Amino acid sequence: MVRVLWSITAPFAGSLRDLFPIVVVVGFFQALVVRQPIPEVGAILVGGLMIIVGLTLFIRGLDMGLFPLGEAMAYAFACKGSASWLFAFAFALGFGTTIAEPALVAVAGEAAATMARGGLIDNTEDAVAVYALTLRYVVALAVGSAVLLGVLRILKGWPLHHIVISGYVIVILITPLAPDTIVGIAYDAGGVTTSTITVPLITALGVGLASSIEGRNPILDGFGIIAFASVMPIIFVLAFGILV
């Protein structure tokens, strides 16, 4: 009986622990620094409950759905032995999840508005919309090629840091060439591309591939795709800023 009860409550306790730091930080600043009454305490409590339930369900779903599927597909691709289908899958996964990413839509829209106000593009609704969409395609292309490169790296066993550091060097070299307005946008584009559902899938794919290919170590070779996905968009957006 106790064990059954614990098996139900334990995941919730885990989520509670995950959220505890936020409660402490918000409570501390609210009580000691800002010292303003908290508006709508009831809504915050209900919201907090929803966060706990949501996080618990999400983590359960990771273990049941996203992780096993990502790994099963990695195994299946490895058994099939067709690298080109694997590359197509990697690119589609990166491109398809990024083009619709809400955070990217928001950032691209803001970036286009900034460019229009700075007079770098025509200040018409059409021009702004086209620019925002182009930017989203550029970033999605970057993430697609990043996942592809990440998979290629796992297949070939290239050391990760050589590629990532080369990426950094490229970023450092082309930053001075890019117009000032695009630099901040480019650097942020790297951060907004990896969404909460893409990350577990890509991680499972990488680890699954590294474990099913002989001579690859899951911890050394399985991780790193997300790292590419956060550097590549910076390079692509900077290059886009230089060329356009």
Next chain:
Amino acid sequence: MSAMLDELSSTLLSTLRDVLPIAAILFVFQFLVLRRRVQHAGRVLLGFVYVVLGLGFFLAGLEKALFPLGRLMAEQLTDPAFLTGMTDATAETLRWHDYYWVYLFALAIGFATAIAEPALIAVAMKASQVSGGVVTAWGLRVAVGLGAGIGIAVGALRIVTGIPLGYVVMAAYALVILQTFRAPRSIIPLAYDSGGVTTSTVTVPIVAALGLGLATTIPGRDPLIDGFGMIATTCLFPIITVMTYAQIGQWQARRRAAREQAERR
């Protein structure tokens, strides 16, 4: 009550819309290319339902509880009247160190939100599973949380002082490259990955609110131009702290080994 239900269903719907392209890609490749039966297909499907439901609840809850509070606090903390403790103060009279509460808030909230970031939880779970417990999920998350906190604080400092973003990023890159050659090899891929996973559902809205508040308060800053760049520093510093975390572990292990050897003699 019904307003809350409306909100929940609209969040669920938008989560579903975000998952749709991913599901489509998985479906196409699974059934047209791989043509293999998924083991425990029902269980996997149920897992997807849990992920969508969970994320929907999570986001709706954040929208209800954390984001209004976070935005309010970011607004109040960057208000010059609050910062000086006087009502007639203007931003012009403030120097960079008068914003200490902002830096402290940035550090603390960055740490706390990164700990709760579902994408990071996922990577940490996988990492501890794959490394056989050498990298503990909780240790990795605390290291990333510290990095995110430092990154947001540095981002805030950058907006206040007006240091160009390029300099900060280059300095951080230099440190990352330097550490890469010193840190244990097995942590490097994980460290690089942890940069990208820090900024998603929980952290980005709070960071954006803080950046926007600061850039609006400080004279000569453009909210749209200077509001950007905060996410970039938040992504970079976790790489540094995760490698530091591994370096400290390695250093301790070496010291322990040296002590044991000395005792044996």
